[in-house]
Amino acid sequence: MVDLQLPDLSMAPILWDRNRDDTLVCRQVRQETHDVKTFVLSAVEPRLLRYAPGQFITLELEIDGQNINRCYTLSSSPTRPDTVSITVKRVPGGAVSNWLHDNLKAGDALRVLGPAGEFSCFMQAVPAQHKYLFLSAGSGITPLMSMSRAVHDLTLNADIAFVHSARTPSDIIFARELELMARNHQYFRLGFVCERHGDQPAWAGFNGFLSQAVLHNIAPDFLEREVFTCGPAPYMAAVRTILQQAGFDMARYHEESFSFETLSAATVPAAQAEQRVAASPEPAARHTVRFARSGDEVACSGSQTILEAAREVGMRLPVSCTQGLCGTCKTKMVSGQVDMKHAGGIRQREIDQGWILPCCSKPLGDVVLER
Template sequence: MMRDAQTFEPQEARLTRPAFWRALGATWTSDEEETLVCCQVRQETHDVKSFFFMSREGRTFSFEPGQFITLELEIDGETINRCYTISSAPTRPHTISITVKRVPDGKVSNWLHDNLRAGDTVRVLGPAGEFTCARHAAGKYLFLSAGSGITPLMSMSRSHHELGEDRDIVFVHSARTPDDIIFARELDLIAANQQRFRTSFVCERMGQRTNWPGITGFLTLPLLRLIAPDFMEREIFTCGPAPYMKAVRDLLDEAGFDRTQYHEESFSFDSLSPAEQAAATEGEHAPAEAAEAAEAAEADGATKFSVSFTKMRRDIECGAHEHVLDAAKRAGVRLPASCTQGMCGTCKVKLVSGQVDMRHNGGIRQREIDQGMVLLCCSKPLSDLVVEK
């Protein structure tokens, strides 16, 4: 595991350390301070880096373990928004970190690995998200992760550890090889410090190791029963690539697990195929999905509102129970979008006139809402709309 790191400490922080500590009570919000400074870059594995950020004003970060932030990046003259789960714990409030795996052909992950350095500034939205053990108190947890999906579960594990809570947690992480296990040493340390925290690593293959004592292969129901015989009694949190999470859901369904005790999170745009990524960023549905959306809207018989895009000179119809972005996609209007869940802010536009019912997940600042901005992916029309786009 690589341990190289770049660290940045502003001169004013070195000279005025007491003032920094006096600001402990001031909490950072993206509304008040849009830009954070990268203070450290840490190499976790050969293709994974952690990026640490701090507030120039000395503000501290308040969030729930498992939540995410959205980075607003300028790449090749294009503004791109990406959501990344916070990997640090809220128990260390002076910095906040994300952990990013370099993905082949991944535009954002490669840019971050190649360009973001200590001392650089980045615009940030959030924190936001509901994937957190803080909202689901339980006596026993099972954390299941694969690849960089380890980050929200690491934030949760770090939080319990640093709060001195010896919670009954079984942490099962799947990786390609032993050298690809992110945070391996720290997880071993947590397990050494807490009697009821247990880890188990499942590696697809040995890689360069010749003395790997762990499990080789894939997570299966019989294997899960060996690792955590009482998993049916645990609150389960899962994060990783979509195929991994589907496999987890399938094996839990086979076991008859109560889905009310199951929680998952995934939004890795860089891991999408080129075709899927184009659809996510350009707002395209597969033909079957578009047809289903159209049929649902027609069957609903709901009130229709007009939506006018001023710069594009396009007018469309949108049902009262339909998100504006979905109606635009169906009409063939190409709009920038990524998460389609109100998280990333990519589809943010100025609403010139009209009213919408917007249910977002942290992808827009309150100040922007006050200025008339909306997210089309999570906004339903309440009247005819005029959009500056």
């Protein structure tokens, strides 16, 4: 428990240093829907948190004597840099989501890593001049909400069509705020798709599931837009099918892996794919792995993963599954070669572009990573 004292706003602002700062305090808990809560967090001492809308933080938790890392996308916007927020859906059987819902309260401190991640329209050259289609389902709304809040706060002229899918109208997260954005922003179009009416028989929105017809209705020009998608794996697979059948240029398609708690072995390709970036390593060899952004270096044998070597010297990297499944630790390899055995957490086109998963990659020589 951390004392809830008001910060001295007259102090000169200090930036959050992701390489040094590691503790956030829960300041408020908001009930969004019957099974979704938002946790508003800030640093122990006043810090301004800078990040790209759509990035995530990694929580380092101890639950029932077990150390668990779990990544959550920030639903907040960096345009309001004194606090960040995560919005968490209670997952049946989910160790972390249930613990957060049942235990985390104002005043509690959390150890965190980040922010990090590459899923953001703000990482493009001129976001204000682009046309976007945001597609989300369930709590996959969070990164797209972060981007939308930033566009709204900055009064950018980015043209956004936002289509969110939910089980029922009562399950729509941030419904009122999204409707307010649509009223305030000339270039913000909004559509909700619900599987069923639930307790709102007068629901006048779209019924059923996302389809090409729904997209044509909400965003007739969707083939011209940059698409950002986040949601459960079956939803994202359906989105890819819809877009491909419509002739969409998939080079302009971006998706974010959903919460690791919703993944299981059943969703992983049966082959537990081996992806070899080069030939087999020499187990006894010792190599240097350098992290370009932080300047850190670690020694790593050919029989160790990069994650294992980094943890040995106390480095903290964002990671959830440690098995090449979730893609949380994905980073760009600037130089070098690795032997990577993943379980579906990275796509072939990402590998071709130089991305690797440190949790399942063993160096074949000296390696430089962008992180």
